[in-house]
Every structure is written in C-alpha cells, then in structure tokens.
Amino acid sequence: MSGGVRARRRAVFVDRDGTLNRELVETLARPEQLDLVPGAGEALAALREAGFAVVVVTNQSAIARGELDHERLARVHAALAERVEQDGGRIDLFLACPHHESDGLAPYRRTCACRKPRPGMLLEAAQRLDLDLTRSWLVGDALRDLAAARAVGARTVLVATGKGASEMERAKKEGGAPDVFVPDLVAAVRAILAEAQGK
Numbered sequence: 774m775s776g777g778v779r780a781r782r783r784a785v786f787v788d789r790d791g792t793l794n795r796e797l798v799e800t801l802a803r804p805e806q807l808d809l810v811p812g813a814g815e816a817l818a819a820l821r822e823a824g825f826a827v828v829v830v831t832n833q834s835a836i837a838r839g840e841l842d843h844e845r846l847a848r849v850h851a852a853l854a855e856r857v858e859q860d861g862g863r864i865d866l867f868l869a870c871p872h873h874e875s876d877g878l879a880p881y882r883r884t885c886a887c888r889k890p891r892p893g894m895l896l897e898a899a900q901r902l903d904l905d906l907t908r909s910w911l912v913g914d915a916l917r918d919l920a921a922a923r924a925v926g927a928r929t930v931l932v933a934t935g936k937g938a939s940e941m942e943r944a945k946k947e948g949g950a951p952d953v954f955v956p957d958l959v960a961a962v963r964a965i966l967a968e969a970q971g972k
C-alpha cells in the first residue's frame with residue numbers, strides 16, 4: 774500500500790454470545806461464566822496478524838431488564854479481552870447495546886439505533902477506528918447480526934454454534950442467508966482469511 778493516503782482498516786465484527794463464547798441460559802454477568810468457543814483466541818490472533826481490526830458487537834438488553842449493569846459488563850469484557858490476549862489476539866473495541874424496545878425501564882427501554890439488526894454499533898466503530906465497512910466482515914450466530922452488517926455493506930458469516938444452525942434453517946425459509954455458513958468461529962476466520970489473501 775503506497776501513496777500518501779493510508780487506506781482505512783478492514784474489520785471483522787464478532788458477535789459475542791453464541792459466536793465468541795458459549796451462550797448461557799442465564800445472563801452472562803460474571804467472568805467465571807465465560808466459556809470461549811474452542812480456538813477463539815487463536816482465530817482472533819490470526820485476524821490481528823492479517824491486519825484486521827476486531828470489534829465485538831453485542832446486544833445486551835439484560836441491562837435494560839436490570840439483570841446486568843455497565844460495571845459488571847465491563848468486568849466480563851475485561852476478562853474476555855485478557856483471555857483472547859493470552860492467545861495472541863486483541864479485541865480493538867467492545868460495543869454493547871443496553872437497550873430494548875419494550876422490555877425493562879427508562880432510560881434503556883427505547884428504540885435505539887444500536888440494537889442489532891440496526892447497524893449503529895458498526896457505524897460507531899467505523900467512525901472511531903476509521904474502518905472501511907465495505908471491505909469488512911461480520912461473524913454471528915443470528916440473522917439479526919447479519920442484517921446489521923448487510924445494512925452497511927459488510928459481508929456476512931453465520932456460524933452454526935449458538936443459535937446459528939436453527940437460524941440457517943430459518944434463513945432458508947424466510948431469506949437473509951449469509952454469504953458464508955461455517956461450523957464455528959475458527960472456520961469463519963479461515964474463510965475470511967482465504968478470501969482476503971485471494972485478492
């Protein structure tokens with residue numbers, strides 16, 4: 774990459790629950806509950822090495838419902854960042870939507886711009902990290918994750934972990950299929966890097 778203008782960075786947006794860590798029945802509110810999917814840290818390390826920014830984008834309406842607060846969420850994310858760093862990866866930014874349209878209490882009970890399928894978190898990350906969204910990807914286990922990415926021109930990977938397998942079945946009937954469907958985050962990163970290196 775030569776010339777005076779530095780190219781904007783590419784990112785991989787990663788959903789949290791069901792994609793990066795095992796989705797729990799209860800709200801993930803304590804670091805001890807964290808259970809990363811196998812190989813997640815190494816996969817994020819490979820993205821970092823290839824020059825991608827890694828951004829976690831997560832809907833956390835548990836905050837609106839009063840099951841979680843920002844402080845506990847920050848502790849969980851600090852622990853998650855540390856786990857990933859132990860494997861050589863780095864999460865450049867965590868963004869969480871605390872809102873819900875109809876559940877919970879003010880000020881979090883409202884229609885916001887950030888709850889996926891809306892793309893607010895992706896747009897915020899793009900501004901803060903100077904990202905090229907059309908050369909970026911999102912990995913998630915829900916069709917609403919993919920919709921947020923599609924809204925900003927990013928490409929989409931659906932993983933079969935979490936809700937992903939049933940979401941793929943739903944996409945076959947209702948539409949909204951991903952660009953790529955793979956078993957898990959490790960396979961998602963492999964697919965993204967294969968595509969990136971092919972260009």
Ligand SMILES: [Mg+2]
Binds near residue numbers: 790914
């Ligand atoms: Mg999820």
Ligand SMILES: [Zn+2]
Binds near residue numbers: 886887
């Ligand atoms: Zn929100």
